[in-house]
Amino acid sequence: GAPASFAPAAMAWNRAQGARRRAMSSLASPTTAMRKGHELDLAKLQAFLRDAVPTADFEGMSVEQFAHGQSNPTYVVTPARGHKVVLRKQPPGSLLRGAHDVLRECKIMKCLHGIVPVPTVRAACEDAGVVGTPFFVYDYVDGRLFRDVCMPELGEDAQQRGAILTSLVRTLGSVHAIDASAACLQTIGRDAEHFVSRQVRVWTKQIQAVAERAAAGKGHPSMASVPADLQYLIDALPGAIPKPAGPVCLVHGDFRLDNVIFSGKSPAVAAILDWELATLGHPLVDLAHCLLPFHLPRIKGSPVSGFGHATTPEEMLAGGLPARAMTSSQRGGAGGPDFLAAMGVPTPDALVRAYFGAMGGSSGGSELQPGLARVTSRVGTDGMPMGWDLYMSVAFFRAAAILHGVFARALAGNASAANAESVGRLAALLAERGVAHLRRHETTAAGTGFTAMFSVPPASAVGAAAPPPPPQSPSQPATSRGPAAAPAAATSATEAPPAAVAATAPASKQGRFVTHMEPQSVGGSAARAGGEATIPAMSDRAAATLAQVREFMRERVLPVEEAVLSDAYEAEGASRWAGEDPRLSELAKEARASGLWNLFMPPHADPDRRWGPGFSVREYAPMAEEMGRSVIGPQVFNCQAPDTGNMEVLAMYGSAQQQERWLKPMLAGEMRSCFGMTEPGVASSDATNMEAQVRHGEDASGRPVVELVGRKWWTTGAMDPACKLMIFMGRDVAAGGEELERPAPRHSRHSMVLVPMPDPSVRVERPLHVFGYDDAPHGHAEVAVESVVLPADEALIAGRGKGFAIAQGRLGPGRVHHCMRLIGMAERAVELAGRRSWTRSPFGKPLAAQGGVQVALGQMRAEVEAARLLTLSAASTMDAHGNAAARGMVGMIKAVVPSAAGRVVDQAMQLHGGGGLSHDTPLAHMYATARALRLADGPDEVHWTSVGKAELRRWRPLDATTSDSRR
Numbered sequence: 001g002a003p004a005s006f007a008p009a010a011m012a013w014n015r016a017q018g019a020r021r022r023a024m025s026s027l028a029s030p031t032t033a034m035r036k037g038h039e040l041d042l043a044k045l046q047a048f049l050r051d052a053v054p055t056a057d058f059e060g061m062s063v064e065q066f067a068h069g070q071s072n073p074t075y076v077v078t079p080a081r082g083h084k085v086v087l088r089k090q091p092p093g094s095l096l097r098g099a100h101d102v103l104r105e106c107k108i109m110k111c112l113h114g115i116v117p118v119p120t121v122r123a124a125c126e127d128a129g130v131v132g133t134p135f136f137v138y139d140y141v142d143g144r145l146f147r148d149v150c151m152p153e154l155g156e157d158a159q160q161r162g163a164i165l166t167s168l169v170r171t172l173g174s175v176h177a178i179d180a181s182a183a184c185l186q187t188i189g190r191d192a193e194h195f196v197s198r199q200v201r202v203w204t205k206q207i208q209a210v211a212e213r214a215a216a217g218k219g220h221p222s223m224a225s226v227p228a229d230l231q232y233l234i235d236a237l238p239g240a241i242p243k244p245a246g247p248v249c250l251v252h253g254d255f256r257l258d259n260v261i262f263s264g265k266s267p268a269v270a271a272i273l274d275w276e277l278a279t280l281g282h283p284l285v286d287l288a289h290c291l292l293p294f295h296l297p298r299i300k301g302s303p304v305s306g307f308g309h310a311t312t313p314e315e316m317l318a319g320g321l322p323a324r325a326m327t328s329s330q331r332g333g334a335g336g337p338d339f340l341a342a343m344g345v346p347t348p349d350a351l352v353r354a355y356f357g358a359m360g361g362s363s364g365g366s367e368l369q370p371g372l373a374r375v376t377s378r379v380g381t382d383g384m385p386m387g388w389d390l391y392m393s394v395a396f397f398r399a400a401a402i403l404h405g406v407f408a409r410a411l412a413g414n415a416s417a418a419n420a421e422s423v424g425r426l427a428a429l430l431a432e433r434g435v436a437h438l439r440r441h442e443t444t445a446a447g448t449g450f451t452a453m454f455s456v457p458p459a460s461a462v463g464a465a466a467p468p469p470p471p472q473s474p475s476q477p478a479t480s481r482g483p484a485a486a487p488a489a490a491t492s493a494t495e496a497p498p499a500a501v502a503a504t505a506p507a508s509k510q511g512r513f514v515t516h517m518e519p520q521s522v523g524g525s526a527a528r529a530g531g532e533a534t535i536p537a538m539s540d541r542a543a544a545t546l547a548q549v550r551e552f553m554r555e556r557v558l559p560v561e562e563a564v565l566s567d568a569y570e571a572e573g574a575s576r577w578a579g580e581d582p583r584l585s586e587l588a589k590e591a592r593a594s595g596l597w598n599l600f601m602p603p604h605a606d607p608d609r610r611w612g613p614g615f616s617v618r619e620y621a622p623m624a625e626e627m628g629r630s631v632i633g634p635q636v637f638n639c640q641a642p643d644t645g646n647m648e649v650l651a652m653y654g655s656a657q658q659q660e661r662w663l664k665p666m667l668a669g670e671m672r673s674c675f676g677m678t679e680p681g682v683a684s685s686d687a688t689n690m691e692a693q694v695r696h697g698e699d700a701s702g703r704p705v706v707e708l709v710g711r712k713w714w715t716t717g718a719m720d721p722a723c724k725l726m727i728f729m730g731r732d733v734a735a736g737g738e739e740l741e742r743p744a745p746r747h748s749r750h751s752m753v754l755v756p757m758p759d760p761s762v763r764v765e766r767p768l769h770v771f772g773y774d775d776a777p778h779g780h781a782e783v784a785v786e787s788v789v790l791p792a793d794e795a796l797i798a799g800r801g802k803g804f805a806i807a808q809g810r811l812g813p814g815r816v817h818h819c820m821r822l823i824g825m826a827e828r829a830v831e832l833a834g835r836r837s838w839t840r841s842p843f844g845k846p847l848a849a850q851g852g853v854q855v856a857l858g859q860m861r862a863e864v865e866a867a868r869l870l871t872l873s874a875a876s877t878m879d880a881h882g883n884a885a886a887r888g889m890v891g892m893i894k895a896v897v898p899s900a901a902g903r904v905v906d907q908a909m910q911l912h913g914g915g916g917l918s919h920d921t922p923l924a925h926m927y928a929t930a931r932a933l934r935l936a937d938g939p940d941e942v943h944w945t946s947v948g949k950a951e952l953r954r955w956r957p958l959d960a961t962t963s964d965s966r967r
Contacts, residue, residue, distance in 0.1 A: 056082025158344025173358030253277025628824025697735030719779030
């Protein structure tokens, strides 16, 4: 129920306003006479409708124009007898190419009829001679259409208000769960995996086109320059968006409350309207757009009004403040959560759960469902999807771009709604909010991501040291630090400072990250005000498993390490490649029986815990460190590379058939795998140079097949007799090896293919050595693939052109695992060096008493601790915000940790003298491993370049052009 402080006021006010509310019933959208410039030729229209809708009598028909809507003029036609119909047409005047394509919208609605609630389409007309522009006609749907997101018509009925908002997001989840191919809509969106980037480019072009038209004298002179906030988003968003940016599904494009008709008596959705912008793209862009009201102020008479800053029922239900009367603080974000709860408004995280539930429970599931399942499993500590601020920024940018265009058309005299000019002026507000969200995303998830290393103040410190606001947006005066520019000061549950959230969260949630750290204050006094550098605590379950792993390594693995490695080093000829040491096989059986098996599988790859215990990347990281203390450790727990990455690929992207054939045996430890990506003949640091080919064709029966041709090297695991699978990555070409007629974008031209091994056409030519180590019996092989032909549906992972998308998903957690195993090696090297320092006494005193040795050990300890904290911070960022958001952190650890581990092991070798170079200790083998990992998964220079570019984006001046950033 409602808190006592709100309920009586709400009830009293609504009793006093009952008559007014009944008069403004929302059973239909209001109509007016046709506006000037939008009149229709009724005689021509009547003739068309007489043939198109023969069940109605259109003699003496009446036509009115809907007052609602800014884009395409829409009319209701009431016949003398029969059901009313709606006519929707392109607006008059000069339009941007591809905009306002009502005939495309008509096709989409026809395809969706019977799958989700849409009106029944009756006819379409391309002939502009009938009503002036192309149009289509569909059945009028009776029901309730709420133009104000606060739904004042419902009065004190908080339960129904909440039910309607929940029904709204559940319907959106059902839309996103549709199989686009089954609905014949698979072609409505091009380059769908880059949908987010493409959307930003599209709206950027429209904004720039408005300015160009005005500069050429074809628009109002005031529109000849792009507003500062919009220009900032145009410059900054492309670099912040991951490429590719995640799963693909059918998206509505403008899904909001006033584009949905609800049943007259229940919260059920009767019809979804306005499909003009529907396409294939990322579902979270749609969801962010739907939830914009939680981040918008109350603005009287505006379709972009939100819940924000109404503090009484009167303010919420009366419509809020006019846009021109708003102060900077009133333009911030959402109203208080207690008040919204009293009025029946669910929290954003509750709506996200309802949305996820509808998405997962749809009967329209398809091959896209696994990708959508990964979205539903990637939720941050605030209950919102990972990377949420980025998608909110994109949603604000798009809304601002649309309203910017409406404003331009209003000034030119050809916008469709009478209040278009006042609505167009709101573009500035939306752009401002977009900048605030992007700033927050940049300072927490993108770039270096150092803010993840700083905890919020404890509950007792809340109010004593609030986190600083983010950098000022272009629209903010230099002296202003109000909520419009500082999301940290907003008052909603979604916009609250992390400290405030921490104060009310359960004890297990106290370790969430600062989300409003200014980049320039990281490491300074402002950063220290946020608390010590810390990493979120492990769960009790993970801590107990870590203790088991540590004990198993100490008691069972390390005691046999010397004997196992000695036998491997001394084996000769074919016996070196005979298979796994029986002692390790027995240890693996013990580990599996103890539940220490497949510990690596992260929740985003296995949300239902089908394949593993479900530890987060951060929780598994110290387990990987313990395993890494010995080069034989990981395989005992079935957590060895490259199998872990390959199993994650199959779990995330593999079909049910592929998982049954390959994933399950690998999880059971019955087979091994290898990964073929690096090539000897090209600069493989740029993977787009790849020469290996995936030739797409058909066999004699017409079944699609792929033919693989190419040479790979450093294919780890290919020498192992237990290796039964290679994941091969190659460039997509036509059947004869020719380039495709329509090449895909640069990072969508490669596929990953499952290749059964051994195969007569796959020649494992030789083992490669790292400083003399061949890592038998697994090895690193050079492999020649000579015309391997496989059925495409069985062999391709996730379809054609998904190679780079899969590789990025594979490498994120895998790089954390690599780094933590290296830290385990380095930790053991420090331990060996410390013990050695007390057992050798040159020049009359132990090494431990030598000042140089003390300095060296101190530096070794510092390197290990710094590398560990950085890697755990990257793992925590990955858990909280997703792989793409952690890209900067992962790049840093991949460059920092192998170098640091190499220096630590090298110093330990130095302290061991000649013994450090021999097989009497594991140090030489450790050094070879650390040095190799400065090249595996990309050389250091590539990672440092990526990190440097991200850092430059954070500090780019707001008025800088592309050329400025290269100076």
